[in-house]
Amino acid sequence: MTAQTFKERDYFTDPTVLLDPYGYFEEMRPRGPVCQLETHDCLLISGFEECVEVLRNPADFSSLNSLASSAFPLPFKPEGSDISEQIEAHRDKYVGGDLVVTFDDAHHTNVRSLMSRMFTPSRLKANEVFMRDYAGELVRAAVAGGGCELVNQIATPYVTMVVADLLGVPAEDRTRFEEKIAAGQTVGSIENPDAPTDMSAVEFMGAYFYGYLEERMANPGTDLLSELATLPYPDGTKPDILELVGLAVFMFAAGQDTSAKLLGNSMRYIVDVPGLQQQLRDDRTLIPWLLEEVLRLEGSSKATHRIARRDTKIGDRPVPAGTQVIVALAAANRDPRRWGDDANEFKLKRPGIKQHIAFGRGSHTCAGAPLARAEVTAILNQFFDQTSDIRISAEKHGKPGARHYKFEPSFIIRGLENLYLELTP
Numbered sequence: 557m558t559a560q561t562f563k564e565r566d567y568f569t570d571p572t573v574l575l576d577p578y579g580y581f582e583e584m585r586p587r588g589p590v591c592q593l594e595t596h597d598c599l600l601i602s603g604f605e606e607c608v609e610v611l612r613n614p615a616d617f618s619s620l621n622s623l624a625s626s627a628f629p630l631p632f633k634p635e636g637s638d639i640s641e642q643i644e645a646h647r648d649k650y651v652g653g654d655l656v657v658t659f660d661d662a663h664h665t666n667v668r669s670l671m672s673r674m675f676t677p678s679r680l681k682a683n684e685v686f687m688r689d690y691a692g693e694l695v696r697a698a699v700a701g702g703g704c705e706l707v708n709q710i711a712t713p714y715v716t717m718v719v720a721d722l723l724g725v726p727a728e729d730r731t732r733f734e735e736k737i738a739a740g741q742t743v744g745s746i747e748n749p750d751a752p753t754d755m756s757a758v759e760f761m762g763a764y765f766y767g768y769l770e771e772r773m774a775n776p777g778t779d780l781l782s783e784l785a786t787l788p789y790p791d792g793t794k795p796d797i798l799e800l801v802g803l804a805v806f807m808f809a810a811g812q813d814t815s816a817k818l819l820g821n822s823m824r825y826i827v828d829v830p831g832l833q834q835q836l837r838d839d840r841t842l843i844p845w846l847l848e849e850v851l852r853l854e855g856s857s858k859a860t861h862r863i864a865r866r867d868t869k870i871g872d873r874p875v876p877a878g879t880q881v882i883v884a885l886a887a888a889n890r891d892p893r894r895w896g897d898d899a900n901e902f903k904l905k906r907p908g909i910k911q912h913i914a915f916g917r918g919s920h921t922c923a924g925a926p927l928a929r930a931e932v933t934a935i936l937n938q939f940f941d942q943t944s945d946i947r948i949s950a951e952k953h954g955k956p957g958a959r960h961y962k963f964e965p966s967f968i969i970r971g972l973e974n975l976y977l978e979l980t981p
């Protein structure tokens with residue numbers, strides 16, 4: 557099929573793209589690493605170098621549409637070669653415009669500085685004890701039952717409780733949040749094209765976090781929320797409480813689906829790649845290599861988005877101010893120019909694997925990446941400790957080589973809706 561003959565599928569709504577986004581990106585690659593979509597007025601960036609270039613250039617690319625996506629036209633007519641002020645003036649028109657991942661410039665640098673002081677190695681270490689114990693409990697119950705549905709029964713409650721523990725959310729409220737998140741629509745839903753990202757769970761949790769932060773300001777403890785309540789910005793000024801609420805809630809929400817899906821995606825590879833399960837059982841030091849290769853091949857964020865705020869370039873291609881771009885992380889992570897001809901294959905210990913951009917790159921790089929890695933490692937270790945064999949249910953997903961899976965109906969998240977496992981103690 558040549559670039560001229562196929563009818564372009566809609567990245568944002570087509571269910572066949574959802575099933576196989578990688579096939580869609582391969583179809584688009586012959587049009588170049590940066591190409592104009594026919595279905596939407598935006599650029600698709602599928603080249604590794606080009607994605608990195610954009611992510612590393614926040615001076616020319618605003619993050620305001622990183623959650624809302626490039627699917628919608630700008631809510632204003634761009635005027636001139638620098639539209640930074642117009643973009644800021646329309647922040648309230650954007651889903652998530654009050655969340656750190658969409659901030660630009662000094663506002664972002666300030667809020668980001670709070671986060672980097674929170675995810676300290678000693679805090680993660682303390683949280684690891686909770687991860688190990690809670691993962692142990694969940695896996696024990698699953699093994700006793702002979703199997704489990706991994707994504708909803710184990711992964712989602714696990715990651716919710718881990719981040720709740722890290723932040724210091726009171727035990728009695730944790731289940732309430734878990735239920736609210738589980739009941740909500742996925743981010744970037746392809747089933748609701750007019751409002752693909754719903755913020756009601758974030759708003760619901762916001763009211764609780766406001767209360768926690770007020771309480772911690774009056775009586776600081778040792779948890780992360782207390783630290784957040786008392787930390788100043790680098791210039792010595794104190795953040796507004798609403799700013800802190802937004803940050804805490806976003807950290808809570810951003811690490812839910814993404815980390816839970818990483819566990820599901822990892823388990824699928826562990827069981828389906830011949831010999832891999834035994835290799836990992838024999839040598840647990842291979843787990844980090846497995847995670848990085850799964851993140852590259854099947855990272856849980858398929859894409860993020862940017863708006864050119866100034867007349868700029870990507871490579872040699874001129875990009876006028878006001879252009880929206882899809883930074884296709886999943887495409888970049890399989891770009892054969894960067895990863896070679898076997899880019900679509902699973903390869904443990906792939907040279908240069910840490911260069912993948914599943915967690916983004918540049919100033920907005922995922923703040924929770926160390927946590928995501930630690931939590932999935934902890935629970936995989938429990939699965940290996942407590943089982944002698946893990947199988948994917950052939951009844952639910954078909955036999956090896958002819959599996960069928962359902963994927964989260966989202967143009968942002970890549971992950972299994974469910975994964976049924978059989979476990980031998």
Ligand code: HEM
Binds near residue numbers: 658668808921
């Ligand atoms: C496998 C799991 C995860 C993946 C694949 C992932 C992916 C990403 C990506 C691609 C970005 C960059 C977005 C952009 O540049 O527009 C990001 C940002 C972010 N992530 Fe994650 N994430 C994961 C887990 C987590 C966890 C566990 C947390 C927190 C507890 C978290 C918190 C954040 C935050 C706060 C940001 C915004 C950083 C900023 O704007 O400066 N993420 N994540």
